[in-house]
Amino acid sequence: MVTSVRAAQPVITARNLVKAYGDVNAVDGISFDVPAGESFGLLGPNGAGKSTTMRMIGGVSQRTSGQLDIMGLDPELQGPEVRAHLGVVPQQDNLDEELRVRDNLIIYGRYFGLSRSYLAQRADELLEFAQLEDKAKARVDSLSGGMKRRLTIARSLINDPKILLLDEPTTGLDPQARHVLWDRLFRLKERGVTLVLTTHYMDEAEQLCDRLIVVDKGQIMAEGSPAELIRKHSSREVLEVRFGTDRNAAAADQLDGTGDRIEVLPDRVLVYSENGEESLEVIRARGLRPMTSLVRRASLEDVFLRLTGRSLID
Amino acid sequence: MSILHDDDYILAPDRRPLSALYSRNARAVIERGFRVIKSQNWVVLVSGFFEPVFYLLSMGIGLGRLVGSVQGPSGAPISYAAYIAPALLAVSAMNGAIYDSTWNIFFKMHFGKLYQSMLYTSLGPFDIAVGEIFMALFRGFLYALGFTGVMAVMGLIATPWALLLVPAAVTVAFGFASFGMAITSYMKTFQQMDVITFVMLPMFLFSATFYPLSVYPEPVQWVVEALPLWHGVELMREISTGAFSVLTLVHLLYYLVMILVGLAFTTRRLRALFLR
Amino acid sequence: MTEDSAQRLEVQAPEVSAAKARRWGSFYFMEHMLRSMRAYAVTIIVTSVGNPLLYLFSMGVGLASIVDRSPTAHFAGVGYLAFAAPALLVSSSVMTCANEMMFPVMDGFKWRRIYYGPHVTPLVPGQLAAGHVMAVGVRLLVQCSVFFLIMLAFGAAVSPTSWLIIPIGVLAGMAFGTPLMAYAARIEKENFQFSMIQRFIVMPLFLFSGTFYPLETMPRAMQWIGWISPLWHGNQLGRLATIGLTEPLWLVAVHVVYLAALGVIGMIWARRNYARRMNA
Ligand SMILES: Nc1ncnc2c1ncn2[C@@H]1O[C@H](COP(=O)(O)OP(=O)(O)OP(=O)(O)O)[C@@H](O)[C@H]1O
Ligand SMILES: [Mg+2]
Numbered sequence: 001m002v003t004s005v006r007a008a009q010p011v012i013t014a015r016n017l018v019k020a021y022g023d024v025n026a027v028d029g030i031s032f033d034v035p036a037g038e039s040f041g042l043l044g045p046n047g048a049g050k051s052t053t054m055r056m057i058g059g060v061s062q063r064t065s066g067q068l069d070i071m072g073l074d075p076e077l078q079g080p081e082v083r084a085h086l087g088v089v090p091q092q093d094n095l096d097e098e099l100r101v102r103d104n105l106i107i108y109g110r111y112f113g114l115s116r117s118y119l120a121q122r123a124d125e126l127l128e129f130a131q132l133e134d135k136a137k138a139r140v141d142s143l144s145g146g147m148k149r150r151l152t153i154a155r156s157l158i159n160d161p162k163i164l165l166l167d168e169p170t171t172g173l174d175p176q177a178r179h180v181l182w183d184r185l186f187r188l189k190e191r192g193v194t195l196v197l198t199t200h201y202m203d204e205a206e207q208l209c210d211r212l213i214v215v216d217k218g219q220i221m222a223e224g225s226p227a228e229l230i231r232k233h234s235s236r237e238v239l240e241v242r243f244g245t246d247r248n249a250a251a252a253d254q255l256d257g258t259g260d261r262i263e264v265l266p267d268r269v270l271v272y273s274e275n276g277e278e279s280l281e282v283i284r285a286r287g288l289r290p291m292t293s294l295v296r297r298a299s300l301e302d303v304f305l306r307l308t309g310r311s312l313i314d
Numbered sequence: 315m316s317i318l319h320d321d322d323y324i325l326a327p328d329r330r331p332l333s334a335l336y337s338r339n340a341r342a343v344i345e346r347g348f349r350v351i352k353s354q355n356w357v358v359l360v361s362g363f364f365e366p367v368f369y370l371l372s373m374g375i376g377l378g379r380l381v382g383s384v385q386g387p388s389g390a391p392i393s394y395a396a397y398i399a400p401a402l403l404a405v406s407a408m409n410g411a412i413y414d415s416t417w418n419i420f421f422k423m424h425f426g427k428l429y430q431s432m433l434y435t436s437l438g439p440f441d442i443a444v445g446e447i448f449m450a451l452f453r454g455f456l457y458a459l460g461f462t463g464v465m466a467v468m469g470l471i472a473t474p475w476a477l478l479l480v481p482a483a484v485t486v487a488f489g490f491a492s493f494g495m496a497i498t499s500y501m502k503t504f505q506q507m508d509v510i511t512f513v514m515l516p517m518f519l520f521s522a523t524f525y526p527l528s529v530y531p532e533p534v535q536w537v538v539e540a541l542p543l544w545h546g547v548e549l550m551r552e553i554s555t556g557a558f559s560v561l562t563l564v565h566l567l568y569y570l571v572m573i574l575v576g577l578a579f580t581t582r583r584l585r586a587l588f589l590r
Numbered sequence: 591m592t593e594d595s596a597q598r599l600e601v602q603a604p605e606v607s608a609a610k611a612r613r614w615g616s617f618y619f620m621e622h623m624l625r626s627m628r629a630y631a632v633t634i635i636v637t638s639v640g641n642p643l644l645y646l647f648s649m650g651v652g653l654a655s656i657v658d659r660s661p662t663a664h665f666a667g668v669g670y671l672a673f674a675a676p677a678l679l680v681s682s683s684v685m686t687c688a689n690e691m692m693f694p695v696m697d698g699f700k701w702r703r704i705y706y707g708p709h710v711t712p713l714v715p716g717q718l719a720a721g722h723v724m725a726v727g728v729r730l731l732v733q734c735s736v737f738f739l740i741m742l743a744f745g746a747a748v749s750p751t752s753w754l755i756i757p758i759g760v761l762a763g764m765a766f767g768t769p770l771m772a773y774a775a776r777i778e779k780e781n782f783q784f785s786m787i788q789r790f791i792v793m794p795l796f797l798f799s800g801t802f803y804p805l806e807t808m809p810r811a812m813q814w815i816g817w818i819s820p821l822w823h824g825n826q827l828g829r830l831a832t833i834g835l836t837e838p839l840w841l842v843a844v845h846v847v848y849l850a851a852l853g854v855i856g857m858i859w860a861r862r863n864y865a866r867r868m869n870a
Contacts, residue, residue, distance in 0.1 A: 009320055009323070011323045036318070036320055036323045037318070058433075058434055059589075060430070060433045060434060060588075060589055061589060061590060062585060062589050062590075070325075071323050071324060071325045072324050072325050072327075073325050073327055076334065076589075077327075077333075077334045078325075078327055078328060078333060078334060079334055079335070079433075079438055079589075080328070080333065080334075080335075080336070080337035080436045080437065080438045080441075081325060081327065081328045081333065081337075081436070082325065083433075083434060083435060083436045083437075084337075084435075084436035085325065086434070088434040090430065090431075090434065092427065094426075094427035094428070094430045094431040095431070096346070096426075096428055096431065097426060098350045098353070098354065098426075098428075099346070099349060099350065099353065100353065103349055103353070107342070107345065107346045107349060108431070108435065110339075110342035110345055110346070111339065111342045111343075111432055111435035111436065111437045112339075112435050112436050113337070113339045113342065113436065141779075159435075159436075162318055162322060162323060191316075191317050191318060192317050192318030192319065192322075193318060194323075355781065355782065357782075357786070358782045358785070358786075361782075361785065361786060361789045361790065362789075364789055364790070364793075365789060365793060368793055368794055368797050368798075369797060371797075371798075372797035372798055372802070373797075373802065375808070375809070376798075376802065376803050376807050376808050377653075377657070377802055377803055377807075379803075379807050380657055380660055380803055380807060381656055381657055381660050382660055384656065504630075505629065505630060505632060505633055508633045508636075508637075512636060512637075512640060515640075515641075515644060516644050516648075519644050519645070519647075519648035519649075519652075520647075520648055520652070524648075524649075524652070524653050525652050525653050525655065525656045526656070529651075529652050529655040529656070530652070
């Protein structure tokens with residue numbers, strides 16, 4: 001991971017952020033700091049309040065209570081001033097369907113008051129970055145989903161932002177485009193740009209984030225670097241064994257002590273342990289014969305599921 | 315593409331009034347409007363001009379034959395077509411402005427997501443409001459120009475004062491557009507948007523467009539006289555015949571107040587409208 | 591998502607579903623459409639009651655006060671209110687039907703894609719078109735009935751056959767609506783076609799189909815609009831029913847046949863376009 005080259009001073013400070021929709025708190029008392037140049041991630045299940053938090057940072061959603069400070073200013077009181085330095089990739093593409101591809105970039109840049117001559121050049125650079133040069137004159141609604149996403153990402157860079165807010169930036173991108181974007185984000189980070197991103201891809205979070213928070217039901221469940229979180233909330237390895245759908249629960253009763261923690265899922269049993277192969281030996285030694293077994297390193301995904309639960313109904 | 319340092323991350327606040335909502339860049343929104351007009355089918359732009367013309371042809375010519383002449387604002391009889399034409403111009407200014415500042419805003423807000431993307435830039439809601447109102451008035455101006463031309467061709471114009479119909483139509487449009495956005499800020503669903511139609515339709519039908527106010531009982535007349543469209547209709551009628559009176563000033567004043575109150579109202583509602 | 595609840599709900603055999611769908615599919619989809627109209631129930635009720643009141647007051651009473659005093663104006667021997675009322679009913683039915691056959695159809699194919707849900711069930715596209723039409727028909731029936739009752743209250747329907755204005759209104763609406771539906775089903779991309787139809791077809795038809803004055807009042811060069819307009823044919827039939835307008839029998843037959851033919855051809859064309867589009 002690239003570490004920041006300078007003493008980190010927070011560029012985003014959030015204290016007890018609350019956003020209520022009706023009587024539901026979509027964001028329910030979130031506090032965090034993001035130092036300059038850091039790449040900061042928000043993870044959490046659907047409806048956790050990630051996008052809402054992002055929108056408050058951008059000053060396009062009025063918070064119900066709490067304090068927010070972006071580069072020394074309150075985005076609600078100084079919206080235009082703050083957003084002049086922000087680049088935003090919203091979760092849902094909101095390209096201007098009435099304009100053509102290149103005009104989308106140029107007009108968007110005009111909203112920042114950028115000059116036409118700067119924009120003419122910048123738009124071409126960004127089209128190249130998004131690999132959409134041959135679509136410059138196309139209508140936006142003729143683009144594929146992934147192309148639209150790339151255009152939205154390119155658009156967010158038009159003003160050379162200091163802080164980039166990326167809400168699930170790579171959803172809908174093919175693997176090539178995803179890697180191109182990661183590369184580009186690394187380079188921005190090297191230049192000292194601060195990144196705030198949400199994602200449902202845990203590998204992406206491990207790749208990109210220096211530090212992240214896991215949010216659930218509008219509250220922070222855990223905070224730390226990906227490695228720290230794995231260390232704290234999981235064992236080093238995970239052993240997955242299957243005994244057949246109707247036998248897993250029964251078999252699990254006999255697995256006590258084979259690992260730090262046992263988790264029974266409908267289709268398989270997870271044994272969290274420092275050494276998966278060893279645990280498997282112990283299981284075999286107890287006379288159990290799993291149909292399949294797999295040893296893997298614990299990942300952020302395990303932490304995520306542990307912290308936010310596996311059930312959808314909550 | 316220089317490396318960012320800590321002090322790059324310290325911003326100075328903008329202390330000018332309205333700085334939370336306004337970045338003095340409405341012209342970017344206007345620029346977008348013109349670019350859309352340029353890339354869109356011109357028929358779409360022009361089509362808005364026809365509705366009042368069709369009304370004028372149907373009612374003025376067809377019904378006009380049956381009705382004959384009616385009493386104009388100066389008391390002298392005028393043809394039925396000449397009687398309704400300025401009123402139709404007022405109605406069309408109202409309809410265009412209301413459509414642009416309500417439905418159009420509502421659509422771009424909830425379906426096109428256009429404003430979401432604009433608001434993620436350094437634009438503020440006030441820039442957007444000013445830009446969109448300007449575009450609405452620009453379209454209104456074009457249609458008024460066209461309609462006044464049609465009136466001239468049909469021989470319904472007898473005084474050079476009639477040239478003032480165009481700025482007057484823009485004024486009427488401004489009055490309605492300045493309120494429209496504020497009203498839209500209260501709307502969350504399509505069904506609620508229909509309320510606008512329920513208010514506009516009776517105003518159109520009862521505001522002395524097709525027949526004089528005197529056909530109503532007096533209390534009804536008072537109600538109609540309080541409504542903005544009636545003032546627009548009367549203003550246009552007076553201009554089209556050059557029959558000015560103190561009332562002309564009253565109508566103008568009515569719109570002046572409407573515009574100021576509407577703009578203040580809309581400004582107050584910008585947060586509710588755009589920053590949900 | 592619990593699989594193993596003690597009692598399993600038994601579903602009917604697939605063959606039964608298929609057979610039922612073949613017979614009743616259109617009605618199933620009509621039910622779907624009517625249910626989704628419930629979201630607009632308030633709008634539908636308010637417009638159904640409000641429009642007749644507003645139009646009858648302003649046109650039938652307000653406008654009448656300057657039309658009726660004119661010596662040249664006489665309308666089949668009745669006052670202007672009674673003359674205009676049936677045509678206003680027919681116009682409102684046609685306009686409602688036009689609206690229901692433009693954006694909602696596009697919505698079904700493109701935006702919310704409501705047609706594609708049933709399409710993977712045993713229902714076939716033709717049934718979706720028919721179901722949609724029937725649901726709109728129900729709405730028109732309600733709307734025309736309310737309008738008729740308000741006409742009665744205004745004393746604008748005097749003839750004993752007046753109630754026939756209700757089916758006439760629905761028929762005229764459908765005569766205009768089904769061809770429009772067929773056309774809407776072919777549109778891949780909404781490029782303001784609907785606003786253009788609204789502005790250049792619906793609006794002129796409303797204004798130039800003898801709604802506010804007899805067609806003959808218009809210059810001869812413009813009367814053809816009425817002859818091809820389902821609105822004019824509907825208006826004339828309506829006046830026949832409510833104020834006993836006298837017309838030669840052959841002309842009455844022309845009105846009926848023209849409206850029915852438009853409706854049927856439109857329906858056939860619509861079913862074809864639905865099938866083409868959905869099975870493509
Ligand atoms: N405009 C709104 N009106 C009402 N409720 C809203 C609105 N926007 C979001 N919510 C609610 O707020 C909660 C948080 O939504 P949010 O979009 O922030 O979730 P998220 O973490 O981004 O989820 P996802 O991973 O699905 O994008 C959800 O329960 C959602 O239903
Ligand atoms: Mg989200």
